[in-house]
Amino acid sequence: MKTETVITFYSGLDTVGGVVMEVIYRSSRVIMEIGTVFNPGFNLYDGNVNPRKSFLRDGLWIDDIARIDGLYPEKEIKGLNLLSAEKSQLQTAIFITHLHLDHMGNMGIISEDIDVYLSKNAQIIEKALEDVGDGVFSIRNKYRDIPEEVRIGDIYVKSFCLNAESYQDYSFYLETPDLKLHYTGDVFVYGAYRENIIREIQFLKEKEIDILVCEGTGFLDSWLRQTTRYEKELFPALEPVQGVITEQRLLERTQQIIDDYDGLIIFNYYHREMCHALNWFDFARKSGKTLVFEPKSAYILNRFFKDSYTVMIPDTYSENNYPEYLKQVIRENNIIDKKEVLANPNNYLVQNTFENILELLDYRNIKTLYLHHSGTPLGDYDPQFKILETILKKADIDYRHIYQGEDGQFFSHATANQLLWYIGEVNAKLLIPSHCPQRKLLGESSKANYCLCQQGVAYSYNHQKQQLEVV
Amino acid sequence: MKTKVNFIRGLHGMGVVIMITCHKSRAIFDFGAPFEPLSQIYDGTVLIRNKKRIKDALLLNQAPMVDYIYSKESLDDINLKPAEDNPFTTAVFISHCHKDHMSEIDKIDPAIPVYLHHSGLKLKQTLETIQEESYFRKYSGFEYNQKITVGDIEVTPYFSDHTCIGSASFLIQTEDSTIIYSGDIRFHGLESARAWQTVKQMSQHKIDLLIVDSTTASASAFVYSENETGELNSPSKEILKGMITEQMIFDDVRKQLQNHQGIAVFNLYHRDIRMLENLIRIAKEHQRKALFEPSTAYIINELLNMSVNVMFPDNNLYYEFYKEVMKNNTVVSKEEVLNNPNGYFIQNTYRNILELTDYDGIKGIYFHLFGEPLLKGQKHYQIMKNVIARLKWDFFSYSNLFSFSHAYPSHLAYYIRKLKPKAVVAVHSRNPEALNPVNAKHYRPHENIDYYLIDGQLIEKIEE
Numbered sequence: 001m002k003t004e005t006v007i008t009f010y011s012g013l014d015t016v017g018g019v020v021m022e023v024i025y026r027s028s029r030v031i032m033e034i035g036t037v038f039n040p041g042f043n044l045y046d047g048n049v050n051p052r053k054s055f056l057r058d059g060l061w062i063d064d065i066a067r068i069d070g071l072y073p074e075k076e077i078k079g080l081n082l083l084s085a086e087k088s089q090l091q092t093a094i095f096i097t098h099l100h101l102d103h104m105g106n107m108g109i110i111s112e113d114i115d116v117y118l119s120k121n122a123q124i125i126e127k128a129l130e131d132v133g134d135g136v137f138s139i140r141n142k143y144r145d146i147p148e149e150v151r152i153g154d155i156y157v158k159s160f161c162l163n164a165e166s167y168q169d170y171s172f173y174l175e176t177p178d179l180k181l182h183y184t185g186d187v188f189v190y191g192a193y194r195e196n197i198i199r200e201i202q203f204l205k206e207k208e209i210d211i212l213v214c215e216g217t218g219f220l221d222s223w224l225r226q227t228t229r230y231e232k233e234l235f236p237a238l239e240p241v242q243g244v245i246t247e248q249r250l251l252e253r254t255q256q257i258i259d260d261y262d263g264l265i266i267f268n269y270y271h272r273e274m275c276h277a278l279n280w281f282d283f284a285r286k287s288g289k290t291l292v293f294e295p296k297s298a299y300i301l302n303r304f305f306k307d308s309y310t311v312m313i314p315d316t317y318s319e320n321n322y323p324e325y326l327k328q329v330i331r332e333n334n335i336i337d338k339k340e341v342l343a344n345p346n347n348y349l350v351q352n353t354f355e356n357i358l359e360l361l362d363y364r365n366i367k368t369l370y371l372h373h374s375g376t377p378l379g380d381y382d383p384q385f386k387i388l389e390t391i392l393k394k395a396d397i398d399y400r401h402i403y404q405g406e407d408g409q410f411f412s413h414a415t416a417n418q419l420l421w422y423i424g425e426v427n428a429k430l431l432i433p434s435h436c437p438q439r440k441l442l443g444e445s446s447k448a449n450y451c452l453c454q455q456g457v458a459y460s461y462n463h464q465k466q467q468l469e470v471v
Numbered sequence: 472m473k474t475k476v477n478f479i480r481g482l483h484g485m486g487v488v489i490m491i492t493c494h495k496s497r498a499i500f501d502f503g504a505p506f507e508p509l510s511q512i513y514d515g516t517v518l519i520r521n522k523k524r525i526k527d528a529l530l531l532n533q534a535p536m537v538d539y540i541y542s543k544e545s546l547d548d549i550n551l552k553p554a555e556d557n558p559f560t561t562a563v564f565i566s567h568c569h570k571d572h573m574s575e576i577d578k579i580d581p582a583i584p585v586y587l588h589h590s591g592l593k594l595k596q597t598l599e600t601i602q603e604e605s606y607f608r609k610y611s612g613f614e615y616n617q618k619i620t621v622g623d624i625e626v627t628p629y630f631s632d633h634t635c636i637g638s639a640s641f642l643i644q645t646e647d648s649t650i651i652y653s654g655d656i657r658f659h660g661l662e663s664a665r666a667w668q669t670v671k672q673m674s675q676h677k678i679d680l681l682i683v684d685s686t687t688a689s690a691s692a693f694v695y696s697e698n699e700t701g702e703l704n705s706p707s708k709e710i711l712k713g714m715i716t717e718q719m720i721f722d723d724v725r726k727q728l729q730n731h732q733g734i735a736v737f738n739l740y741h742r743d744i745r746m747l748e749n750l751i752r753i754a755k756e757h758q759r760k761a762l763f764e765p766s767t768a769y770i771i772n773e774l775l776n777m778s779v780n781v782m783f784p785d786n787n788l789y790y791e792f793y794k795e796v797m798k799n800n801t802v803v804s805k806e807e808v809l810n811n812p813n814g815y816f817i818q819n820t821y822r823n824i825l826e827l828t829d830y831d832g833i834k835g836i837y838f839h840l841f842g843e844p845l846l847k848g849q850k851h852y853q854i855m856k857n858v859i860a861r862l863k864w865d866f867f868s869y870s871n872l873f874s875f876s877h878a879y880p881s882h883l884a885y886y887i888r889k890l891k892p893k894a895v896v897a898v899h900s901r902n903p904e905a906l907n908p909v910n911a912k913h914y915r916p917h918e919n920i921d922y923y924l925i926d927g928q929l930i931e932k933i934e935e
Contacts, residue, residue, distance in 0.1 A: 042857060051786065315520040356518060361526070383514070
């Protein structure tokens with residue numbers, strides 16, 4: 001008994017991020033996420049190639065954008081062998097789990113005829129990011145808030161808000177007349193997530209779902225090397241295994257580093273992460289230090305928390321040509337001079353983003369620690385990390401990544417053990433691993449019935465065989 | 472014991488800066504940052520701090536750490552003596568307008584004159600207009616064979632055949648020494664006869680020290696077997712096996728175009744004005760119109776005083792000079808090219824490489840003529856090749872940068888033999904010891920040390 005429901009993955013199966021999954025039932029279509037994936041062979045937009053007016057066509061040409069019928073405006077794809085949104089017979093909606101580029105980087109190029117569901121918080125942050133020039137390339141400015149449940153034609157979609165803070169993280173349960181499927185987005189099981197994900201699991205168990213599409217970042221080689229350091233075999237575990245710490249422990253440990261350090265502390269967080277900003281508000285409050293933000297980050301914080309902050313303007317801005325957002329930041333916040341920080345380095349926690357990395361050279365004559373949180377460059381696999389190291393060396397600044405410590409490492413996704421626990425708890429009839437080059441290992445380790453889908457292939461689900469079949 | 476030479480930088484690679492002092496006079500030759508495309512700080516994301524650009528350039532080892540060159544204000548907290556306290560009569564001479572020789576001149580205090588050949592000066596000003604270079608100060612022009620006096624130092628620029636308009640070598644004379652700094656040189660370009668003629672002219676002088684561009688001595692730049700390196704290093708004016716001349720490159724472009732139907736694209740470094748001139752000529756020979764991006768068209772208008780065909784890339788960028796480009800050239804649309812792909816020879820820079828995707832499906836040929844990205848190890852070079860491969864076009868590149876722009880080792884040896892210097896110092900090379908000094912004493916000095924030049928000997932310390 002094969003379903004009429006058809007599932008196609010356009011990208012993001014073997015890569016970290018970039019998941020684009022399409023579910024069609026008759027004339028109804030739901031697309032899970034529309035992210036970008038790191039594309040080193042055609043990594044043109046690193047500041048060295050000018051983006052063109054034909055951004056969408058170029059994106060399709062270099063495989064940055066998935067070739068999917070019925071999503072893009074007619075005028076942008078004229079002459080291409082692709083059906084435009086205007087001509088599509090399908091009722092389509094796109095759902096975004098969270099505001100990371102690998103999950104939503106291409107949402108701005110979707111035709112306004114298509115509903116894109118993005119959390120209200122994420123919309124606020126994205127708008128602020130666009131105002132400061134860090135948003136996605138966009139030809140649309142309207143998104144729909146994510147409701148608890150909604151029908152897209154014949155497809156029922158139920159959302160689970162797993163983290164109500166920051167941009168909000170969601171997972172989505174989809175039910176067509178002949179299929180029950182759950183799409184995890186990124187899995188995380190600590191802190192605010194834990195209670196929510198347990199509720200989600202309970203629901204999915206009761207539903208006896210057919211398919212679980214589960215991300216597998218925790219199975220990345222480099223992550224597994226860390227999480228299996230002390231264990232010979234992978235096993236399901238909700239609590240962190242030896243060598244892994246919880247979010248709570250991460251916060252305690254970071255606080256300790258800050259409290260113990262005699263000198264200036266620079267921090268680099270991912271400025272769309274309001275949760276991380278909240279962490280820094282706490283660190284500052286508990287240590288009695290003043291947080292100093294860069295203008296772009298302050299602008300986002302202003303919009304999100306509707307509060308005012310201490311801001312230092314980097315020397316990268318030209319005084320006679322301040323952008324609009326900076327003028328607004330100056331009006332809404334307390335601006336301090338670098339001289340004040342240099343005179344009293346122990347009093348401040350100063351944010352530094354990679355684009356303003358040369359600011360660090362001004363601190364080379366005072367004792368300074370660079371606390372790396374979640375800002376780019378994320379690790380030594382990124383060529384920009386070499387630049388960061390060069391500047392830190394020239395400025396004689398100590399470096400520490402807060403996720404790494406003697407008592408264990410913190411992971412921003414569920415670890416392999418936690419994923420196995422989650423998969424076991426949900427107990428779907430079929431597991432589709434995604435979002436990871438090691439998805440086969442995830443499938444095998446789960447001991448579940450799993451399927452390694454191929455990109456661009458349309459599948460239906462066979463209820464008897466509990467397997468996907470190529471349409 | 473009056474003349475001192477300080478090799479501030481460039482003894483182990485590019486970014487040569489040489490300071491020659493005599494009494495209270497100082498002449499500095501070249502003032503560029505080391506050429507390190509594989510470890511660029513300004514990678515497209517890192518922002519420049521205009522207010523602290525001089526301080527940052529010093530700390531990032533782009534601008535050289537030299538006293539009395541930079542203004543007090545610009546030095547910020549850098550511990551150097553400011554230009555305001557300069558006790559020397561000082562001038563800076565630039566051999567040519569390539570970044571590794573001049574990128575830092577805009578940081579020199581405006582009270583210190585900076586000289587470029589008048590064509591190089593015109594190029595620099597044009598590059599400022601198209602915003603490829605920043606404008607922060609004025610510069611002075613020199614003519615070949617016209618002596619300039621800097622207090623007790625006399626500097627005479629001579630023609631040099633490098634890949635940049637207005638390239639020069641310098642004869643530097645003090646009361647007790649005669650020095651030649653070659654700048655970047657080659658003897659396999661279209662003007663090699665003129666270049667050898669200049670050598671003859673310079674060889675009339677008794678030369679104590681020759682500071683010579685030895686780029687091709689960098690072992691990795693040449694693929695020669697052990698038993699061939701002897702011949703490679705022996706003085707000769709010949710073009711040896713495996714060497715390519717500028718003429719050969721243009722001949723090959725001609726040959727490829729001769730049999731090609733479809734789009735033809737080239738990517739060059741638009742500071743090489745002569746190459747621009749030649750490509751316009753080659754296009755015409757093949758019934759194609761050379762078609763340029765607006766920045767290059769503006770350079771051609773200014774430097775060659777001619778009007779060309781121009782196509783504006785499909786982006787939202789607009790610069791003031793576009794008005795002039797539109798007024799002074801013939802604007803060609805993409806549609807016209809698509810309708811007649813055999814009719815054009817099209818310039819494409821890496822910055823606008825996406826323009827090529829509009830020609831997908833048309834047979835194409837791409838000549839990489841030393842434009843950016845330059846080196847095979849660069850990730851951008853691979854991306855460029857990936858784009859060409861996806862278009863299924865033929866890709867042509869010509870040997871490596873060094874053998875095109877710089878003198879071959881055998882030519883260098885011949886050059887040294889002709890000039891008969893007492894001493895020679897190799898610069899602009901990662902492998903300076905490989906230079907054949909012929910009969911001269913080959914010195915391997917250290918950077919940032921004052922050497923006395925006494926009768927052709929470099930002496931670090933004088934016993935009192």
